[in-house]
Amino acid sequence: MTGLPPELSKAAPRDIDYNHELFAKNRKKIKGIFIGSFLIIPLVAILFWWKFGDVVSGVICGVAITAFCEMFAVAIMINTKKSVELFKNGTATLGSIESMQIPTDKQGNAYFVMKVNYTDKLGMLYKGNVAMIGKATEVDKKAGDQIAVLYFEDKPQTYAVYTPGMGIVMSRSKQQLS
Numbered sequence: 249m250t251g252l253p254p255e256l257s258k259a260a261p262r263d264i265d266y267n268h269e270l271f272a273k274n275r276k277k278i279k280g281i282f283i284g285s286f287l288i289i290p291l292v293a294i295l296f297w298w299k300f301g302d303v304v305s306g307v308i309c310g311v312a313i314t315a316f317c318e319m320f321a322v323a324i325m326i327n328t329k330k331s332v333e334l335f336k337n338g339t340a341t342l343g344s345i346e347s348m349q350i351p352t353d354k355q356g357n358a359y360f361v362m363k364v365n366y367t368d369k370l371g372m373l374y375k376g377n378v379a380m381i382g383k384a385t386e387v388d389k390k391a392g393d394q395i396a397v398l399y400f401e402d403k404p405q406t407y408a409v410y411t412p413g414m415g416i417v418m419s420r421s422k423q424q425l426s
Contacts, residue, residue, distance in 0.1 A: 253410065256340040256396050264335050273415035274328040277381065278321050285317035320381075331398075331418045334408045338398035341366055343409070346375070347391050350384055358384040360414065364421075366397040368404040376421025378409050388413030 255262070255270065264270065289310035296306025343366030352358040360382065365375045388411050389395055399407040408418040 251342050251394055252340050252396055253412070256335075256398070256410065260337045260339065262336050264332065270335070270410070270416060271328055271332065273382070273386070274324065274331070278325050278328070281317055281321035281324070285314045285321070288314045288317065327418050328416075331408045331416045334398045334400065334406070334418060335410075335416065337400070338408070339369065339401050341368075341397050341399070342394045343367075343397035345389055345391050345393050345395055348387075348389065350387055352384045356384050358382060358387070360387065362389070362395075362409070364395060364397065364407075364409055364419075365424075366399070366407065366421075368399060369401065372404065373424040374399075374404055374407070374421040375424050376405075376407065376419050378417050378419045380414060380417045382414060386413045386415075 255264075289307060292310030292313060293303050293306035296309065297303045300306075343364050346363040346365055348363075349361040350358045358381070360378075360380050362378045362380075363375065364378055365373060367373050396410040397407055398410065399405075405421045405423065406418070407421055408416050410416040
């Protein structure tokens with residue numbers, strides 16, 4: 249199928265693992281969250297000491313905030329491992345982006361929400377949302393663009409989208425009835 253990245257043009261099963269360069273962005277995000285979230289503990293402890301004179305409460309709050317952030321990293325890690333399975337054994341096709349929302353903060357961090365549609369080998373239409381975090385500068389697609397989609401033939405509602413800028417992200421879709 250034309251338009252697919254070369255690494256997806258091969259038929260399944262494809263030889264790839266979590267350490268492949270396709271998943272470098274995902275690994276970088278996970279590593280950044282794991283390492284960065286631990287910096288929250290001393291920052292909150294110092295803030296509580298400065299504002300309230302209570303370091304212990306600051307450490308406890310910092311640990312709670314860190315644990316919450318670590319849950320995001322674990323979720324991204326699980327999503328990435330499932331994406332590896334999709335990449336290895338999934339069927340590749342081209343989908344299209346219906347819409348793209350990219351709310352950013354002052355530092356350029358963004359939470360992307362992309363509405364995607366694609367058809368399986370039987371011609372059934374599926375629509376779903378993909379959500380990911382990253383930098384606004386990583387966005388290399390817009391509404392109306394084609395996007396590489398991987399799905400399982402036996403469960404076509406389980407899919408992942410791939411772009412070189414944003415990486416690979418897994419999601420779930422719903423079949424659309426005509």
